[in-house]
Amino acid sequence: MDVARELLSGNVLAGARAIRWLDDRDRRGAQVLSSVFPHTGRAQIIGVTGPPGAGKSTLANAMITEQRRRGRRVGVVAIDPTSPFSGGAILGDRVRMARHTLDPGVFIRSVGTRGHAGGLSRSTHDTCLILDAMGYDVIFVETVGVGQDEIDIVALAHTTIIIGVPGLGDEVQAIKAGLMEVGDVFVINKADREGYEATRQQFELMLHLREEARPADAFDWSPPLLPAVATRDEGIAGIIDATDRHGSKLRDSGEFARMSGRRERAQALALMGEEMLRIAMERADAEVLSAVEARQIDPYEAARLLVHRLSPVQEE
Amino acid sequence: MQPIEERPLRVLLAKLGMDTHTVGVTVIAHALREAGMEVIFTGLKQTPAMVASAAIQEDVDVVGVSTLSAGHTRSLPTLARLLREAGAGDKLLLAGGVIPEEDRPLLEEAGVDRIFTMGADTRDIVAYLNQWRATRREERD
Ligand code: B12
Ligand SMILES: Nc1nc2c(ncn2[C@@H]2O[C@H](COP(=O)(O)OP(=O)(O)OP(=O)(O)O)[C@@H](O)[C@H]2O)c(=O)[nH]1
Ligand SMILES: [Mg+2]
Numbered sequence: 274m275d276v277a278r279e280l281l282s283g284n285v286l287a288g289a290r291a292i293r294w295l296d297d298r299d300r301r302g303a304q305v306l307s308s309v310f311p312h313t314g315r316a317q318i319i320g321v322t323g324p325p326g327a328g329k330s331t332l333a334n335a336m337i338t339e340q341r342r343r344g345r346r347v348g349v350v351a352i353d354p355t356s357p358f359s360g361g362a363i364l365g366d367r368v369r370m371a372r373h374t375l376d377p378g379v380f381i382r383s384v385g386t387r388g389h390a391g392g393l394s395r396s397t398h399d400t401c402l403i404l405d406a407m408g409y410d411v412i413f414v415e416t417v418g419v420g421q422d423e424i425d426i427v428a429l430a431h432t433t434i435i436i437g438v439p440g441l442g443d444e445v446q447a448i449k450a451g452l453m454e455v456g457d458v459f460v461i462n463k464a465d466r467e468g469y470e471a472t473r474q475q476f477e478l479m480l481h482l483r484e485e486a487r488p489a490d491a492f493d494w495s496p497p498l499l500p501a502v503a504t505r506d507e508g509i510a511g512i513i514d515a516t517d518r519h520g521s522k523l524r525d526s527g528e529f530a531r532m533s534g535r536r537e538r539a540q541a542l543a544l545m546g547e548e549m550l551r552i553a554m555e556r557a558d559a560e561v562l563s564a565v566e567a568r569q570i571d572p573y574e575a576a577r578l579l580v581h582r583l584s585p586v587q588e589e
Numbered sequence: 590m591q592p593i594e595e596r597p598l599r600v601l602l603a604k605l606g607m608d609t610h611t612v613g614v615t616v617i618a619h620a621l622r623e624a625g626m627e628v629i630f631t632g633l634k635q636t637p638a639m640v641a642s643a644a645i646q647e648d649v650d651v652v653g654v655s656t657l658s659a660g661h662t663r664s665l666p667t668l669a670r671l672l673r674e675a676g677a678g679d680k681l682l683l684a685g686g687v688i689p690e691e692d693r694p695l696l697e698e699a700g701v702d703r704i705f706t707m708g709a710d711t712r713d714i715v716a717y718l719n720q721w722r723a724t725r726r727e728e729r730d
Binding site for chain 2: 290292355359
């Protein structure tokens with residue numbers, strides 16, 4: 274099977290295999306990615322993030338339905354944490370999206386973080402590119418339940434939806450999360466629950482402060498704050514109206530392409546970093562290492578020498 | 590040094606039809622995770638077509654069905670056939686739960702690779718999977 278060609282024509286088996294190779298760091302993955310890369314850059318990547326149990330998967334499920342109603346093909350990357358002890362994982366997000374399993378216009382992929390910090394897996398970016406190449410118009414990326422620092426999704430997604438819920442220790446949740454500064458669309462899910470009004474006020478205040486602090490040259494977008502009851506598909510059309518408006522505005526202003534470009538640039542630098550580290554580790558000068566081991570030189574001096582003695586890398 | 594497995598085995602665990610017995614599938618899910626595998630759970634009330642479709646999207650190595658409320662003599666052969674027809678016949682198909690001895694030949698004939706019933710030791714299941722993995726051909730296109 275010519276995986277690259279097959280996935281471009283929408284073959285699910287081929288796309289799924291390419292994603293597996295990239296996730297497993299199988300070298301065939303990079304080859305496929307190179308072939309299909311010219312066919313990417315079209316899909317709107319929408320991040321779905323928020324604390325554990327906020328209803329990210331349930332909301333994604335409802336949003337898939339709404340996107341399908343609007344005639345779009347939908348890809349989903351749902352990330353759950355890998356156990357740092359065993360390296361294994363139980364990936365359960367797709368349970369809540371089961372009603373889309375047989376829809377040929379929907380592709381759902383579960384991934385483990387596999388030791389990667391930041392709320393995404395190392396392969397999430399690549400997976401989005403493959404789904405984009407397969408012709409999915411919208412790609413939802415559900416992050417692991419985030420805390421404070423896990424905001425890698427912002428660099429990946431064109432549009433980031435931040436989900437809050439009533440009664441999670443309101444202000445702490447909103448302020449400390451560090452998420453208020455980065456979201457494009459804010460949703461208070463479980464609006465059927467007690468405490469909704471208090472949470473709404475908290476979010477409103479934070480968004481107001483954020484508006485005031487916005488630099489004049491920043492992208493002209495005021496994040497909306499929307500209620501939802503994901504389990505009853507309530508408020509979903511309003512959310513997709515907002516992500517559509519955000520998407521159109523990004524595209525019309527040229528920011529969409531610039532974001533995608535910045536993302537590929539960041540990815541290239543990250544990959545370079547990994548490769549450099551690998552090469553440097555392989556070639557670390559044994560003499561210097563023995564010297565520091567014998568405590569003849571200190572670690573800082575050793576590191577400086579190790580960098581100096583690295584031989585230049587030849588192009589293969 | 591033993592770094593975290595870069596290519597963990599991926600296993601889809603599914604429950605078919607109206608069978609709501611969840612203890613066995615939960616035990617298996619945890620055992621496989623502790624053994625370093627990625628377990629994808631489909632949830633309850635799946636049809637064979639849904640399981641086949643999820644298995645393909647997730648590109649799992651193994652599909653495991655837990656069945657305790659009968660119906661397996663029809664659903665499992667259907668699942669095996671759907672996987673084959675979709676070009677995913679290379680996935681290992683396991684079944685567990687309440688499966689009478691006399692059903693085994695039919696299921697094995699239909700493409701179920703291995704059956705584990707009540708009292709099966711999860712360590713044996715893990716060992717079986719690791720061994721299957723080791724003997725499987727390395728390049729799988
Ligand atoms: C607990 C139980 C229930 C609980 C379930 C609670 C829950 N959330 O799971 C409740 C009370 C709700 C229940 C309800 C019913 N039950 Co009930 N239940 C049982 C019971 C007593 C134990 C099942 C169990 O949890 N075992 C413990 C787990 C760990 O064992 P296990 O599931 O077999 O899993 C092991 C292996 O089979 C294997 N395995 C299992 N799945 C998989 C998957 C893979 C991939 C692999 C590799 C291995 C594997 O590994 C596990 C570890 O060893 C069994 C009796 C029995 N002997 O099994 C009856 C039993 C399964 N129930 C039965 C029935 C009929 C019912 C009911 C229909 C009505 C009734 N008469 O009670 C309802 C309806 C449920 C439904 N719609 O499906 C019958 C089924 C008969 C049949 N298949 O022909 C049984 C066999 C009792 C009997 N002897 O009549 N039940
Ligand atoms: N009352 C109420 N419950 C909801 C709503 N949305 C989701 N839930 C419930 O909240 C629980 C968690 O939902 P999920 O969608 O799994 O949440 P999640 O954020 O994806 O969870 P993780 O992926 O584990 O972080 C489930 O029991 C849902 O049924 C809602 O709008 N109202
Ligand atoms: Mg989830």
